[in-house]
Amino acid sequence: MNDADAGVRSSEQLSVGQVAERSGASVSALHFYERSGLITSGRTAGNQRRFSRAVLRRVAVIRAAQRAGIPLSVVAESFAELPGDAVPTHDDWQRMSEHWRGELDTRIAALEKLRGSLGGCIGCGCLSLAECGFVNPDDEVAGRGPGARAFDGPAGAPRPPVLPAGAGRFAGDGAKPL
Numbered sequence: 001m002n003d004a005d006a007g008v009r010s011s012e013q014l015s016v017g018q019v020a021e022r023s024g025a026s027v028s029a030l031h032f033y034e035r036s037g038l039i040t041s042g043r044t045a046g047n048q049r050r051f052s053r054a055v056l057r058r059v060a061v062i063r064a065a066q067r068a069g070i071p072l073s074v075v076a077e078s079f080a081e082l083p084g085d086a087v088p089t090h091d092d093w094q095r096m097s098e099h100w101r102g103e104l105d106t107r108i109a110a111l112e113k114l115r116g117s118l119g120g121c122i123g124c125g126c127l128s129l130a131e132c133g134f135v136n137p138d139d140e141v142a143g144r145g146p147g148a149r150a151f152d153g154p155a156g157a158p159r160p161p162v163l164p165a166g167a168g169r170f171a172g173d174g175a176k177p178l
Helices: 016-023 027-035 055-067 072-080 090-124 137-144
Strands: none
Touching: 016 027, 016 055, 027 055, 055 072, 055 090, 072 090
16 A cells, blocks of 8 residues: 555655554554653654654564564663664664574574474473473572562572482372372
């Protein structure tokens, strides 16, 4: 669809509804992006938001980054390097995506490591106490605050003791299976 089809000339500003329709982002997401400083708008005499057409490119970059799992705070840092409310150019996109690629590679490596260890967890049913990073002896993790937290231990921390073969909740300890 071109601008003539949408009833918008290139010199006109877009309403939040028009930006939502053309970008695929919800109105509430656009309001959030604006509150977060990712996009900006002007106001009419009636206090209605009006966006330049250039905001469509910024929203496209934001949505692409979100699909890749890039936090909005990182997108904001990248946009801060652009002059004013400049629309990201091809070269800007190349710089941003190269920067984000490193973060994605790190995340992918962590996910692949997790995927490789899942077989042990699924196979044993007891989280493979000899090797699992979720072991939490003496509730050490409680000191990190409330909520669910994985026990990876601080750098260089000793691993929990390895149980002898056959020891554990289900074998030789007299405990009944849950």
